[in-house]
Amino acid sequence: MTEPIIAMKKIGYTYEQKQVLDNINFVLPRGSFMGLIGPNGGGKTTLIKLILGLMKPDQGSITLFNEPIEKFKAWNKIGFVSQKSNSFNKGFPATVYEVVSMGLTAKVGYFKFFNSKHKAKILHAIDLVGMREYTYENVGNLSGGQQQRVFIARALVSDPELLILDEPTVGVDYENVQRFYELLHQLNTQQQITLLLVTHDTGTMTEYATNIACLNKSLHFHGDPKEYLALTENDLSKVYGHPVNLVTHDH
Numbered sequence: 001m002t003e004p005i006i007a008m009k010k011i012g013y014t015y016e017q018k019q020v021l022d023n024i025n026f027v028l029p030r031g032s033f034m035g036l037i038g039p040n041g042g043g044k045t046t047l048i049k050l051i052l053g054l055m056k057p058d059q060g061s062i063t064l065f066n067e068p069i070e071k072f073k074a075w076n077k078i079g080f081v082s083q084k085s086n087s088f089n090k091g092f093p094a095t096v097y098e099v100v101s102m103g104l105t106a107k108v109g110y111f112k113f114f115n116s117k118h119k120a121k122i123l124h125a126i127d128l129v130g131m132r133e134y135t136y137e138n139v140g141n142l143s144g145g146q147q148q149r150v151f152i153a154r155a156l157v158s159d160p161e162l163l164i165l166d167e168p169t170v171g172v173d174y175e176n177v178q179r180f181y182e183l184l185h186q187l188n189t190q191q192q193i194t195l196l197l198v199t200h201d202t203g204t205m206t207e208y209a210t211n212i213a214c215l216n217k218s219l220h221f222h223g224d225p226k227e228y229l230a231l232t233e234n235d236l237s238k239v240y241g242h243p244v245n246l247v248t249h250d251h
Contacts, residue, residue, distance in 0.1 A: 002029040002030050002031060002032075003029070003030045003066065004027045004028060004029055004030070004063070004066070005028050005029065005030050005064070005065060005161070005162050005194050006026065006027065006028040006051060006062070006063070006064060006162070006196070007026070007027050007028075007062070007063045008024050008025065008026040008027075008050075008051075008060065008061070008062050009025055009060050009061050009062075010023055010024070010025065010059060010060040010061070011023070011024035011025075011026070011047075011050065011057045011059070011060035011061075011062065012024070012057060012058050012059040012060055013043075013046055013050065013055070013057050013058050014058050015046075019217060020043050020046050020217065021043045021046055021047065021050075021057070021217060021218075022217050022218045023060075023218055024047070024060070024215075024218065024219055025219065026047075026213065026219060026222065028162075028194065028196060028211075029194075029211075030161075030194055031188075031192060031194055032194055032195070032210045032211050033184070033185070033188045033194075033195045033197070033208060033209045033210045033211070034195065034196045034197065034209065034210070034211045034212070034213060035197050035199060035202075035205040035206070035209035035211070035212050035213070035225075036196060036197065036198045036199070036213050036215060037198075037199060037200065037202055037205070037212065037213070037214050037215070038214055038215040038216045038220075039216055042215050042216035042217060043215055043216070043217055044166075044198050044215055045166065045198070047215065048164060048166055048196075048198060050062060051064070051164065051196075052078070052080060052164070053069055053072070053075075064077075064078070065077060065161075076158050076159070076160065077160055077161045077162060078160055078161075078162045078163075078164065079103075079155030079156060079158065079160035079162070079163045079164070080155060080163075080164045080165075080166075081148070081151050081152055081154075081155050081163070081164070081165045081166070081168050082166045082168075083166060083167050083168065083170045091140060092139070092140070093138065093140075094138070094139055095135070095136045095137060095138055095139065096126060096131055096134050096135050096136065096137055096139055096142075096150050096153075097122060097123075097126070097135050097136055099139050099150050099151075099154055100122050100125055100126055100150060100153045100154045100157055101114065101118075101122050101157070102154055103125070103153075103154040103155060103156070103157035103158050104118055104121065104122065104157055104158060121157055121159075122157055123135070124157075125153040125154075125156045125157040126150075126153050128153065128156055128187070128191065129149040129150070129152050129153045129156070129183060130149065130183070131146065131149050131150060131153065134146065134150075143173075143176065144172045144173070144176065145172045145173065145175075145176025145177070145179060145180055146176075148168050148169070148172060148180060149180070149183065151168075152165075152168075152183070152187075156187075156193075160193065161193065161194060162193070162194045162195075162196065163187065163193050163194070163195050163196070164195075164196045164197075164198075165184075165195070165196070165197045165198065166198045167198050167199055167200065168180070168197075168199075169199065169201060177201065177204060178204065181204055181205070181207070181208050182208075184197065184208065185208045188208075188210075197209070202228075206225040206228060206229055207225075209225050210224075210225070211223065211224065211225070212224070212225050212227075212228040214228070
């Protein structure tokens with residue numbers, strides 16, 4: 001059996017007397033590409049914050065890389081990319097190289113110079129996301145899709161084994177979304193990075209993900225993308241709490 005990167009057992013979380021997560025049993029195997037979907041307010045962001053150790057569950061247990069989260073120290077194994085609009089100020093005067101280098105700050109330390117090995121890692125991360133020609137370009141001059149590639153490089157520069165992305169394609173046009181998913185697919189299959197992607201883009205995501213988890217306070221589905229696509233609109237309407245029309249993408 002493939003090693004679980006994340007394992008959550010009987011997780012519950014309540015906020016202001018409202019049940020946000022209820023009896024979550026969730027496993028993310030090493031090497032998988034998990035798409036986490038569900039309605040707004042369904043608990044997806046809360047689940048991510050629990051995994052990142054930013055919040056503690058009211059009940060249940062979480063293990064990361066087979067270690068209880070309370071004892072887990074190797075946070076450099078986990079990279080995180082948030083929505084572009086919430087993670088970076090476009091007006092900030094920084095080049096692609098400088099933004100990516102921020103991903104090494106925690107490892108190297110503040111106010112310390114990067115050596116040749118650090119600089120090579122920064123350029124390698126930029127190469128991985130296909131942005132080498134923009135290395136010294138100001139990030140504010142890039143398109144939304146290009147900026148998100150830079151933020152992924154910033155997460156990759158510390159060599160994470162798990163990359164978590166919280167709705168990273170918000171505000172990105174369709175063509176760049178396609179390229180973005182192709183990049184994630186390459187990172188998953190060629191770089192062997194385990195991915196957990198929070199998204200509303202179910203049509204495109206099912207082409208690349210190896211697993212789908214549908215969350216609305218509890219897990220209503222957790223399995224193969226083909227099984228998810230076989231769900232009826234009535235099945236999904238029960239999850240989302242309102243009528244759902246399935247949309248597929250043909251290429």
